[in-house]
Amino acid sequence: MSMRPISLRRRARLLHQSALAAAILSLPTTARAQADAPDDQSERAQIEADSGEPETVIVVTGSSIRGVPPTGSDLITVTREDAALVGAASTPELLATVPQLNSFNTAPRVSNGGLGSFAPGLRGLPTAATLPLMNGHRLISGSTQQTNPDYPLIPELAIERVEIVADGASAIYGSEAVAGVVNFITRRSVSGLETIARYGFADDYEAFNAGAIFGQDWDSGSLVLAYQYQENSNITGADRDYRSLDFRAVGGIDTRSTVCPDANVNLFAGTIYAAPTLQPGVNTCDPRGAVDLLPENRTHSGFLSARQDLSDGITLWGDVLYSDRRDVVQAALPGQTFVLITAANPYFRAPPGTGSVFGYFDFRPDRLVGDDHFDQTFRVRAGNATAGLDIDLPGDFLVSVYGTYNWSRNDTFQPGINTTALAAAAAGTTPSTALDPFGYRTDPAVVAEILDNPTDFTNRQRTRIGAVRVDGPLAQLPGGEIKIALGAEYRRETYMQRGQSGGVGFPEDLSRNVQSIYGELFVPLFGIENAAPGARSLTLSLSGRYDHYSDFGSTTNPKIGLTWEPVDGANLRGSYGRSFRAPGLRDLGSTVGSYYSAAALVDAFGARDPSRGAAQVNTILLFGGNENLEPETARTWSVGVDLHPSFAPNLRASVTYYNIKYDEVIGTPSGLGALLFSDPTFSSRVIRNPSAAQLTDAIDNTVPFFYTFSAVPAIGNILDLRQGNFGVRKTDGIDFEVNYRQPTGFGTVFGGIAGNYILNYSNQLSPTSAESNSLEAGIPRLTLRTTLGVTAGPVTLVNYVNHRAGVTASYATPTGTALYSAGGYTTVDLRLLVRLPDLGFTEGTELSFQINDLFNETPPFFPGTDGIGGAYNPIGRYAAMSLRTTF
Secondary structure: OOOOOOOHHHHHHHHHHHHHHHHHHOOOOOOEEOOOOOOOOOHHHHHHHHHOOOOOOOOOOOOOOOOOOOOOOOEEEEEHHHHHHHOOOOHHHHHOOOOOEOOOOOOOOOOOOOOOOOOOOEOOOOHHHEEEEEOOEEOOOOOOOOOOOOOOOOOHHHEEEEEEEOOOOHHHHOOOOOOEEEEEEEOOOOOEEEEEEEEEEEOOEEEEEEEEEEEEEEOOEEEEEEEEEEEEOOEEHHHOOOOOOEOHHHOOOEOOEOOOOOOEEEOOOOOEEEOOOOEEOOOOEOOOOOOEEEOEEEEEEEEEEEEEEOOOOEEEEEEEEEEEEEEEEEEEOOOEEEEEEEOOOOOOOOOOOOOOOEEEEEEOOHHHHOOOEEEEEEEEEEEEEEEEEEEEEHHHEEEEEEEEEEEEEEEEEEOOOOHHHHHHHHOOOOOOOOOOOOOOOOOHHHHHHHOOOOEEEEEEEEEEEEEEEEEEEEEEEOOEEEEEEEEEEEEEEEEEEEEEEOOEEOOEEEEEEEEEEEEEEEEEEEOOOOOEOOEOEEEEEEEEEEEEEOOOEEEEEEEEEEEEEEEOOEEEEEEEEEEEEOOOHHHHHOOOEEEEEOHHHHHHHOOOOHHHOOOOOOEEEEEOOOOOOOOEEEEEEEEEEEEOOOOOOOEEEEEEEEEEEEEEEEEOOOOOOHHHHHOHHHHHHEEEOOOHHHHHHHHOOOEEEOOOHHHOOOOOEEEEOOOEEEEEEEEEEEEEEEEEEEEOOOEEEEEEEEEEEEEEEEEEOOOOOOEEEHHHOOOOOEEEEEEEEEEEOOEEEEEEEEEEEOOEEEEEEOOEEEEEEOOOEEEEEEEEEEEOOOOHHHOOEEEEEEEEOOOOOOOOEOOOHHHEOOOOOOOOOEEEEEEEEEO
8 A cells, every 4th residue: 555745744643643643552551463464564664764764652441641551450452464364344342352352253233232232342341341432433323221421333444453451540531441442443544446356155144245445645734544344134033053952851841932922821720721722631832933043134333533734833633433234133922811702702712622711811922013022123323523733832732622422323123012902802793893812814904003012212322522631741750751631511301201112201401510630640660761670561551531521529539550561572460440331311300101911910110029928019120221229430540561571572472361240230130039028238229018198109200011000909018129229240350362473484383372261250140139140141251262373474373262261050940940060162163365466456455255163063052041051153064255355
């Protein structure tokens, strides 16, 4: 790729940056590549070659100071060369190659059934505890449930690298950076046009993506414009024959559903009768066979970046990312149970020999819907735009003034069953009004009424940020320059919801303002000028941030980091800090729903009160947001060592021990059973024998479900199951990485291994409850990825091995539960890249071939949940070919 002429001033700045970036990248404590890929001539190297001078100082993720790495913390980097090698068509696919992320070796899909978030989380911690950024700036959420930022869908060709700080970073970035941050850094300089097209397929699956990037440099600025289109088909449970549901042979239970297209009829006389013959027996079926393991998707994404020097000391810059994603998700039909049908219904049939004049029917409404699933659609349009001015100040200080405007819209449509209309049809007495529980004779008008119950919502979110940051050298020490950064930020977040579910509207208008100030100090105690035996270098970093939220108050979070190089080629580092996650706007203000549970049905709602014995009571349950929430908080610390020995200059190795205590975790006390009634943490959430005033207060300004409060019966309990700060999580573990490159007479051989091993992971549902072991709840103890490759002239061949192990979880048995440890899950990927000769139309062209999951590995068995132990990739063996070219 040829470079256009650069002004002397800009050339000097660019080259200065290159030298600093090269120095930073050479340290194992910073920007280590996830897999040392072949070193094709990068833009940075080409700038150096063209100009002979160094490139502009960069800000590395984890620090606010230009040219300073995140002192004391580990930094994992996935480079553009890595992305080209792995053949990832999207940012979620690229993140699935990082062992420390929860999405490792899975097929990325929107979380929560299509609600717009790809957040994978770090080291088994909740997804909301990891902050995604683009070029160091906050992003918008596209979810209907959460307002924490989503991971961006950046065009593949626009990604320069991804930097992951696997350490608490709220002292720099504020909320959500509990487990760490994932920063997507985009390309700043492109000359000419690059294009890529990829087609891939697997059993019952196809995927296609195509994109282009155009860039232009001129004497005082640059422009980059990128676009990508991506689509894939869906994969359902029935498409994968390794799924199983009956686990009786291994001591489990039969999890096949008894709510099927052919009804089961219960006369409450001890015998079940199975349609269509209505002989004694039970119909069973696969409840998730028609449900998507991976939904159908179509995504457009576009990116624009521009830089312009307004004068010798002022640069105007801006970045805009826009994506339009549409998912069609095949969802399970809601089973209808205990539907009472009497002999008055013209379609009623009594089981032979019973003479019954009624029956309670359990059935799945396939014959009403005309299919075995509902198609739910989610369309998420999101934009993230940031622009600012960088102004040079005396003494090599730089002030950056910038603003961000992020916006999103999520249109959700989910068909549903109108249970009121269904009950009326079950009680119908003529063919034009009655439900046919056995076939297709239900009148079309009645069917239309039963199916007229959609959830149809539009959610809009906005984030507006104004910020200023100044950084530069403060003083000179023998070890180097003391550097400082100071910043202030104002942020406004809004959330708007319109629409309805079951004919009931849930309008929400939520907002908050956040004011923040932060600072960072970098102190080089030892360096080149005063190096001593046992102290070649020693650097200290101190940082802190104060955030004031308009809706819940303030939080202050400090961090300290230390990096020590006692001898050449070995770094020791450590960090300690506090982080937090602010409650999301919907955590605080989402609509509160009132649920009614009759005394006979409290078990179905997890509302059984042990103090009532067998005589349970009518209960009202409250779900929704809670304006009294406090932020989640965390204490994090880590120590590590990085090796780059002089006797093995091509070897790099790193190991990090981390320890995280995560308090005040936001959740709901629903589903806790007896713990809800016995744990003192929840005592205020249980109101026994409520007064009239308490009852009125509980159901005032709420949305009623399953009951119309115009005729409230005698209520024995009120359970406040709204969000609260209840949970405590503690985890520690080890991250590790080894990379090696060896030049040879024919090219380069390279390889490596990277992974995460969780030592302990405990969870408490409240500060006073017993600890449970999350490593017995399906979280893998070990994840790792190995790389082995060779480059010979224009050909590169790479092999990746992905491994997950240590998945243990409980499963249901006929008498209770038991633990089961699943086997390991190992997949093998191959990549072949071929640069075509620079002759005519093949100039600048590269062909690549990939096979993911070469041996079509069957996921490990587990006696529950589709018979699969842990997360896996349902795509299976996947073959793809791509064509990439430059003009």
